[in-house]
Amino acid sequence: MRxxxxxxxxxxxxxxxxxxxxxxxxLNIRYVNYERTPDEHPSMQKYxxxxxxxxxxxxxxxxxxKHIKVEMQLIEEALKKxxxxxxxCLGAQLLAHVLGADVRKNKEKxxxxxxxxxxxxxxxxxxxxxxxxxEKIFQLHGDTFDIPQTAAHLACSQECPGQAxxxxxxxxxxxxxxEVDGPMIQRWLDNPRNHEEMFSxxxxxxxxxxxxxxxxxxxxxxELSRKTFLNFIDLFSMKERPVRLGSDHGxxxxxxx
Numbered sequence: 572m573r574x575x576x577x578x579x580x581x582x583x584x585x586x587x588x589x590x591x592x593x594x595x596x597x598l599n600i601r602y603v604n605y606e607r608t609p610d611e612h613p614s615m616q617k618y619x620x621x622x623x624x625x626x627x628x629x630x631x632x633x634x635x636x637k638h639i640k641v642e643m644q645l646i647e648e649a650l651k652k653x654x655x656x657x658x659x660c661l662g663a664q665l666l667a668h669v670l671g672a673d674v675r676k677n678k679e680k681x682x683x684x685x686x687x688x689x690x691x692x693x694x695x696x697x698x699x700x701x702x703x704x705x706e707k708i709f710q711l712h713g714d715t716f717d718i719p720q721t722a723a724h725l726a727c728s729q730e731c732p733g734q735a736x737x738x739x740x741x742x743x744x745x746x747x748x749x750e751v752d753g754p755m756i757q758r759w760l761d762n763p764r765n766h767e768e769m770f771s772x773x774x775x776x777x778x779x780x781x782x783x784x785x786x787x788x789x790x791x792x793x794e795l796s797r798k799t800f801l802n803f804i805d806l807f808s809m810k811e812r813p814v815r816l817g818s819d820h821g822x823x824x825x826x827x828x
Contacts, residue, residue: 573619573807574599578642580626580661581606583758587750588793589622592800598807605638612641615648619807620655623662625748627764629714630664630674643669655806656742660712663736663744670719670738679730681710683781684788687734687747693725698743698802699735702726706795707788708747711759715746741806749796756785 575598577586586593586600593600598620603611615621623642633639646669649656658666664674687708693699716733718724722744726735734746751759760778 572597572599574601574617575620575622576613576615576618576645577602578621578623578645578662579604579606580624580628583755583762584625584660585750585755586622586624587748587755588752588796589750589800592797592804596801596804598804605636605642609636609638611638613645615645615652615654618649618654619811621646621649621657623656623658623665625660625662625711628661629676630661630668639665650738650742653739653812654741655803655809657803658744659750660746660748661714663733663746664714664716666738666742666744667716667719667733667736670722672717672719672722672733674714674716677713677715677731680713681728681730683710684708684784685710685728685730685747687726687728689726690724692723692737693735696723696725696737697740697805698737698799699725701798701802702795706791707784708749708792708795709751709756709785709788710747712746716744741809743803749792749799751789751796752793753785753789756781756789 575593577600579585579602590600603613605611623646628636628639630639642665646656646665656666668674684707687706689699689702689704693702694704715731718733718736719738722736722738724736728734731746736744760781
């Protein structure tokens with residue numbers, strides 16, 4: 572049975588719509604919950620794929636959140652194995668950093684339903700090729716990343732050029748949240764930390780507006796989600812071709828620059 576390792580950083584940021592899709596296709600899921608067990612250091616050896624979820628911490632906070640360095644080492648292991656990797660939000664930022672790109676705070680936060688614009692490369696991409704040139708996708712982030720030099724730039728937004736990239740054939744970083752469903756969004760809106768970040772310090776966002784827009788945009792997002800994640804699972808049928816990469820304990824390998 573094919574096994575997928577999932578890095579989870581906070582309790583309310585979960586696989587969402589990815590979970591039933593993975594199970595439907597017979598993949599076995601193993602979570603590493605770094606909020607609960609921050610010192611855990613699994614091996615990638617017995618896994619056929621890696622998914623890295625979102626979180627409030629930043630890539631640049633590795634001294635505060637020690638597991639960030641561990642995750643970067645494990646991402647390098649997964650890259651060497653040439654297995655499917657999907658990074659979402661913080662996960663995409665970690666991937667970008669390991670691939671040699673800069674990750675930093677963005678000038679503006681993106682919260683709620685935002686326009687995502689696909690690049691020409693994105694419109695023909697195996698994972699996102701079913702997207703229209705512009706789609707409304709849910710966002711919740713304050714950091715951003717440059718597109719790694721060795722990766723294909725797949726999507727951007729007005730506030731954040733780094734929205735999606737592909738490295739090789741099996742590695743994807745998505746800043747936006749295709750995995751959300753209705754209950755998940757509601758939990759995010761009700762979470763005290765998110766509430767403080769979204770509404771107390773940023774008057775441009777309101778819980779009421781996001782809830783109203785969710786009723787409008789979520790059905791189509793769910794359609795995009797299912798097709799995208801089925802496409803991601805199709806990557807597991809591609810043969811693994813291990814490659815040699817430099818490693819320096821989570822620092823960007825020179826090979827990737």
